Amino acid sequence: MAYEHSDRADFTALKLLIAGGFGVGKTTLVESVSEIRPLRTEEQLTEASRPVDDLKGVATKTTTTVAMDFGRITLRDDLALYLFGTPGQDRFWFVWDELATGCLGAVVLADTRRLADSFPAVDYFESRGIPFIVAVNCFDGLRSHTPEAIAGALDLSAGTPVLLCDVRDRESGKDVLISLVEHVLSQA
Secondary structure (H helix, E strand, O other): OOOOOOOOOOOEEEEEEEEEOOOOOHHHHHHHHOOOOOEEEEEEOOHHHOOOOOOOOOOOOOEEEEEEEEEEEEEEOOEEEEEEEOOOOHHHOHHHHHHHOOOOEEEEEEOHHHHHHHHHHHHHHHHHOOOEEEEEEOOOOOOOOOHHHHHHHOOOOOOOOEEEEOOOOHHHHHHHHHHHHHHHHHHO
16 A cells, blocks of 8 residues: 555554664565665675674675665555664664654564674663564574574563564564554553
């Protein structure tokens, strides 16, 4: 469904963050679900970034988000989600506070090959009282883990949803976003 600007009083636009570590699939999630051509701030990785960007588990990665990704998806005639993908490296985290302003909640994307990279995002949202869910991006050929095992490994608060997904698949990505909105509504 294409989105058109609406001055209708019954139209709601919700701001959501897509966060997580470097190379976890944030840009891919925004791209796969967005009904508009996403705004991307991807730049090529350079030799200068080699000492600070850990490519373990993502050796074929050639670009990185340096500010944000932006996309939009309309779920109903009266409801649209504005998606803001955060940069993953520590050196770009100063952007997170601006992106988090006014957000309803967040998806923390996780990669079981580098699960420890999820801790900073989990800590960020917990410390600010921003509702979040964890979505584990199931890359090809990886041994799967149960959501319960991942929740335990991340030491999540009881009731924090953990989902398995494939961010390349539009329907899987939409399911993640719907789960986030449902989780936020259940907290109200």
